Amino acid sequence: MPEYRYLLSEREIPKSWYNVIPDLPGPLPPPLNPATGQPAQPSDLEAIFPHALIEQEVTGAPSVPIPDPILDILRMWRPTPLHRAHRLERALGTPAKIFYKNEGVSPAGSHKPNTAIAQAYYNKAAGIKRLTTETGAGQWGSALALACNVFGMECMVYMVKCSFYQKPHRRTMMECWGARCIPSPSDQTRAGQKVLADDPECPGSLGIAISEAVEDAAAHQDTNYSLGSVLNHVLLHQTVIGQEAIVQMKLAGASPDLVIGCCGGGSNFAGLAFPFVPAKAAGKSLRLIAVEPAACPTMTKGVYAYDFGDKSGMTPLLKMDTLGHDFVPPGIHAGGLRYHGMAPLVSLLHRAGVVEAVSYPQLKCFEAALTFARAEGIIVAPETSHAVGCVIDEALKAREEGRQKTILFNLSGHGHFDMAAYEKYFAGELSDYEYPAEKIREALAHLPKAS
Numbered sequence: 001m002p003e004y005r006y007l008l009s010e011r012e013i014p015k016s017w018y019n020v021i022p023d024l025p026g027p028l029p030p031p032l033n034p035a036t037g038q039p040a041q042p043s044d045l046e047a048i049f050p051h052a053l054i055e056q057e058v059t060g061a062p063s064v065p066i067p068d069p070i071l072d073i074l075r076m077w078r079p080t081p082l083h084r085a086h087r088l089e090r091a092l093g094t095p096a097k098i099f100y101k102n103e104g105v106s107p108a109g110s111h112k113p114n115t116a117i118a119q120a121y122y123n124k125a126a127g128i129k130r131l132t133t134e135t136g137a138g139q140w141g142s143a144l145a146l147a148c149n150v151f152g153m154e155c156m157v158y159m160v161k162c163s164f165y166q167k168p169h170r171r172t173m174m175e176c177w178g179a180r181c182i183p184s185p186s187d188q189t190r191a192g193q194k195v196l197a198d199d200p201e202c203p204g205s206l207g208i209a210i211s212e213a214v215e216d217a218a219a220h221q222d223t224n225y226s227l228g229s230v231l232n233h234v235l236l237h238q239t240v241i242g243q244e245a246i247v248q249m250k251l252a253g254a255s256p257d258l259v260i261g262c263c264g265g266g267s268n269f270a271g272l273a274f275p276f277v278p279a280k281a282a283g284k285s286l287r288l289i290a291v292e293p294a295a296c297p298t299m300t301k302g303v304y305a306y307d308f309g310d311k312s313g314m315t316p317l318l319k320m321d322t323l324g325h326d327f328v329p330p331g332i333h334a335g336g337l338r339y340h341g342m343a344p345l346v347s348l349l350h351r352a353g354v355v356e357a358v359s360y361p362q363l364k365c366f367e368a369a370l371t372f373a374r375a376e377g378i379i380v381a382p383e384t385s386h387a388v389g390c391v392i393d394e395a396l397k398a399r400e401e402g403r404q405k406t407i408l409f410n411l412s413g414h415g416h417f418d419m420a421a422y423e424k425y426f427a428g429e430l431s432d433y434e435y436p437a438e439k440i441r442e443a444l445a446h447l448p449k450a451s
């Protein structure tokens with residue numbers, strides 16, 4: 001009888017996070033203070049982050065223990081199942097074995113609560129009463145709303161305007177957990193007001209929403225800012241995914257040749273792929289593939305340079321793959337992938353050739369999502385559909401070559417709040433965006449001096 005799911009007990013949740021920093025092929029360039037051009041000091045970050053998270057941002061320890069109160073909450077949905085996609089394999093007629101880790105089973109519907117819970121915990125422990133954040137598709141905002149609710153904190157979410165109107169029920173979901181969510185750019189912050197003055201019709205971007213959330217946090221003593229991706233500590237918290245997957249793949253008697261994840265800021269890809277880095281470094285033949293949208297091709301068309309994490313230039317400068325902090329990506333439905341930069345850790349591994357990057361256009365991804373839904377039953381988020389598109393291509397390649405291979409990917413979230421996007425796809429109202437070369441050239445011309 002074929003086995004479809006590989007499950008771990010609650011006791012088998014990883015007890016520490018895996019830190020990739022000691023396993024990097026070279027030193028990670030430090031964040032810079034934009035005013036001085038010198039490496040940022042912990043004090044530069046203390047206005048918006050608690051000490052414990054700043055420490056995790058820079059630690060060189062190979063692992064970081066997960067405090068019991070965090071484990072206790074992760075047990076609400078972890079360990080997540082590892083599925084074998086037998087039905088998809090049959091539908092594709094491929095000799096490839098396909099496995100996926102299902103992060104869509106979390107209460108908020110994606111991998112994002114893995115770090116939201118940890119971030120809320122450390123902020124609460126530091127006496128913070130309120131968290132602000134940005135959100136693209138609403139998955140991260142929902143996750144932080146859930147986490148703040150668990151710890152009895154207030155939560156304020158700036159949601160990218162085009163996604164706010166594409167996915168109205170995400171806001172309702174955040175309100176169910178007691179958070180407040182408004183469209184960004186808003187008239188509530190100086191950063192938002194400036195963007196609206198230049199372009200009242202601006203669809204928003206993650207870079208703009210980050211500026212608003214950071215400004216709000218810096219202006220309130222009891223408030224900190226929380227980021228859903230990109231930073232080292234966020235990627236660290238997501239490594240429970242890959243650590244569980246390694247144990248579950250052993251249960252399945254398999255070992256991946258390809259590890260695939262979609263990439264917005266890099267956290268779900270890193271969460272699955274980073275725990276496999278030591279095996280790859282030790283010589284195992286293993287491809288780690290990050291999939292991004294063709295409309296926001298940060299790794300495949302960007303430059304590796306110091307840039308701001310936000311539109312207004314309030315964050316430290318990060319050395320990363322970037323399209324320029326001014327770049328406002330086209331309003332694709334994978335809102336969580338509309339970010340101009342990429343996590344410094346993923347960027348470094350990409351530039352070192354440890355991680356490969358590919359880009360996919362929106363229509364091909366929706367087509368792949370439907371193939372997946374009709375075979376496996378799960379309707380994935382538009383972000384996740386990028387990983388699915390790549391998995392299907394690799395499985396079909398295996399069929400053409402008549403070669404056995406094992407593919408593992410991260411099903412980073414379900415798409416239950418993305419029905420408007422699927423509806424538009426069925427109505428033939430979605431299109432692919434041209435690679436916005438001119439806009440990217442313009443944005444790259446505004447990179448800060450340090451680069």
Ligand SMILES: Cc1ncc(COP(=O)(O)O)c(C=O)c1O
Pocket residue numbers: 110111136137138139140228229230262263264265266267268269335336337381383384412413414
């Ligand atoms: C379901 C889902 N997957 C992937 C992403 C991309 O983010 P990251 O690259 O940080 O995982 C998002 C972001 O919102 C998301 O909601």
